[in-house]
Amino acid sequence: MGLDPALRDAAMRWIADDPDPATRSELQKLLVEAMTGADPARLTDALSGPLRFGTAGLRGPVRAGPAGMNVAVVRRATAGLAAWLVAQGACGRTVVVGRDARHGSEAFAREAAGVLAAAGFVVRVLPGPAPTPLLAFAVQQRGAAAGVQITASHNPPRDNGYKVYLGAGFGDAPGAQLTSPADAEIETAIGATPAAVEIPAEGPTSADDPTEEYLERVARLGTAATNLRIALTPMHGVGGATAVHALARSGFTDVHVVAEQAAPDPDFPTVDFPNPEEPGATDLLLGLAARTGADLAVALDPDADRCALGVPTPAGWRMLTGDETGVLLGDHLLRRRTGPVATTVVSSSMLAKVAAAHGAPFVETLTGFKWIVRAAPDLVYGYEEALGYCVDPETVRDKDGIAAAVVAADLAAGLEAAGRTLLDRLDELSRAHGVHRTVGISLRMAPEERDAVVARLVAAPPEGWVADRPAPDVLRLRRPAGPTVDATARVVVRPSGTEPKLKAYLEVVEPPGEDLDAARARADERMAALREEITALIG
Numbered sequence: 001m002g003l004d005p006a007l008r009d010a011a012m013r014w015i016a017d018d019p020d021p022a023t024r025s026e027l028q029k030l031l032v033e034a035m036t037g038a039d040p041a042r043l044t045d046a047l048s049g050p051l052r053f054g055t056a057g058l059r060g061p062v063r064a065g066p067a068g069m070n071v072a073v074v075r076r077a078t079a080g081l082a083a084w085l086v087a088q089g090a091c092g093r094t095v096v097v098g099r100d101a102r103h104g105s106e107a108f109a110r111e112a113a114g115v116l117a118a119a120g121f122v123v124r125v126l127p128g129p130a131p132t133p134l135l136a137f138a139v140q141q142r143g144a145a146a147g148v149q150i151t152a153s154h155n156p157p158r159d160n161g162y163k164v165y166l167g168a169g170f171g172d173a174p175g176a177q178l179t180s181p182a183d184a185e186i187e188t189a190i191g192a193t194p195a196a197v198e199i200p201a202e203g204p205t206s207a208d209d210p211t212e213e214y215l216e217r218v219a220r221l222g223t224a225a226t227n228l229r230i231a232l233t234p235m236h237g238v239g240g241a242t243a244v245h246a247l248a249r250s251g252f253t254d255v256h257v258v259a260e261q262a263a264p265d266p267d268f269p270t271v272d273f274p275n276p277e278e279p280g281a282t283d284l285l286l287g288l289a290a291r292t293g294a295d296l297a298v299a300l301d302p303d304a305d306r307c308a309l310g311v312p313t314p315a316g317w318r319m320l321t322g323d324e325t326g327v328l329l330g331d332h333l334l335r336r337r338t339g340p341v342a343t344t345v346v347s348s349s350m351l352a353k354v355a356a357a358h359g360a361p362f363v364e365t366l367t368g369f370k371w372i373v374r375a376a377p378d379l380v381y382g383y384e385e386a387l388g389y390c391v392d393p394e395t396v397r398d399k400d401g402i403a404a405a406v407v408a409a410d411l412a413a414g415l416e417a418a419g420r421t422l423l424d425r426l427d428e429l430s431r432a433h434g435v436h437r438t439v440g441i442s443l444r445m446a447p448e449e450r451d452a453v454v455a456r457l458v459a460a461p462p463e464g465w466v467a468d469r470p471a472p473d474v475l476r477l478r479r480p481a482g483p484t485v486d487a488t489a490r491v492v493v494r495p496s497g498t499e500p501k502l503k504a505y506l507e508v509v510e511p512p513g514e515d516l517d518a519a520r521a522r523a524d525e526r527m528a529a530l531r532e533e534i535t536a537l538i539g
Helices: 005-017 021-035 041-046 073-085 105-117 132-141 182-191 211-217 242-251 283-290 322-336 350-357 403-418 421-435 448-459 516-538
Strands: 060-061 094-101 123-124 146-150 159-166 205-207 230-233 256-257 294-302 307-314 314-320 341-344 362-365 381-384 388-390 435-444 468-471 474-479 487-495 499-510
Touching: 005 021, 021 041, 041 283, 073 105, 073 146, 073 182, 094 105, 094 132, 105 123, 105 159, 105 205, 105 211, 105 499, 132 146, 132 159, 132 211, 132 403, 146 487, 205 448, 211 242, 211 403, 230 242, 230 362, 242 256, 242 294, 242 403, 283 294, 283 307, 283 314, 294 314, 294 403, 307 322, 307 403, 307 421, 322 350, 322 381, 322 388, 322 403, 322 435, 341 350, 350 362, 350 421, 388 403, 403 421, 421 435, 421 516, 435 516, 448 468, 448 474, 448 487, 448 499, 448 516, 487 516, 499 516
Parallel strands: 094 123, 094 146, 123 205, 230 256, 230 294, 341 362, 341 381
Antiparallel strands: 060 159, 146 159, 294 307, 307 314, 381 388, 435 499, 468 474, 474 487, 487 499
16 A cells, blocks of 8 residues: 555645754655655654644644644744734733753744744743743743743653743733633634744844742742751752752752752653652652651652652651642641632642631632632632642742742741651641542543543442532542541542543542541541542443
8 A cells, every 4th residue: 555645745745844954854754664665654643733732832742743842833833822922912022931951942942932033022031941930930020921931841751842821911810821712712823824934933032030039039938947958859850950049048958969860851861750740750869868867858840840748757758649748838828828729629628628727718620720820819829639839829820849849848847846747747637627538540541432431420420429510521529428427538530631541539538536547547448449449430
């Protein structure tokens, strides 16, 4: 069977329109192979795009063709963003551009800056590889119309991405990630752009380094500095130096960094997957913490917008769950200042109880920080279970792993001064609000299978469960307390936004009783049974 003429023509058109000789050559090689009898699957895959522009911007593998992250795709995406901003009356305003240290990031940031400058915007470029929270900070501090960060966060090494923040004049949360319908409108504008080779990509830009201002602000979040010893890893990402400086400004100078993971490295050679949630990803960190006698372990993800904490226990070091950290930080911040807090439908229900105990408003949102930071105009704190914490919404309206690390160190130091630990505070919260256990299940399945599972559960919820729909693609099941049982359970089922997976978020709540350890054992038993039940139900 010969090569499909339509596929051949599409490849030739893309090659002719690609301004980057490297990716032109890459696609030409795939085309020649397919034309000379090789399996055309790789060529088909490369041309299967375009990448969809959603509320997370773009994300995909670094490769040639419309289905990859490359100069041509970035140039067209930026031209579409520029056209949309002009249509909103933002022509001539400032746009900030930043990047991480992934493969292609430097070239992609240069393209984005050049296209925006050629379109008439005042373009400020952050210095070198920089944490994503610094870009979000700069969008607010510079009064920018928008910000573009080239990053794929904690995706695998082959990926990169294009993340958009909107500034003043675009809704009530300047400096936050864009939301609908802006994403769809920008995607439409991208589709209307000319070929990448025809898009002007040169114009005047200026360097801008807001790091000093950011560090000065973050330093105010730490007030209880002691001789706390901290082990830290940036996981081969861009947040290491900034985090160490931020901690030092807050008085935490005894910081030990995992040497093997200290420098940015786009290949992430010491981890299978550069995400602190993944099994084994924090092994080097916890080993360093044990060797140095640390009091707290901190893991940032590669673009430093997420933060995971590790603590010593009698049985050795362990990482806290995202919900454990989320509740600890929320309680700590509410002890300083009462105001609205927020988390998502898939996160622990304990934050609502903590907020009530402090007399603070609580808001539950859909998943994603684009919703969390818009939960209330005077938001004090927001978190999601996937290690994202917004601890200073006034200046960074997004998750910020570096600022979260400072707040966590502040909490740990204050407790240490009183002869207590983070685990002691968790015990205190569990005695007050019940033992909350949360677990996530992720099952790989095709989109049609995911839809069929959700439709089946909606039509016939399992016996004993009450169902509701927080959003069209989200199903929540609750097993309420009854006359003889005062424990509760909750399951939230939703499709992954980036992968062909169905995700389920499980929670059981157990009354603490007189014996907290016994309550935890009961909660663990109930969670094991619930996990088995839900896996069978959706699998």
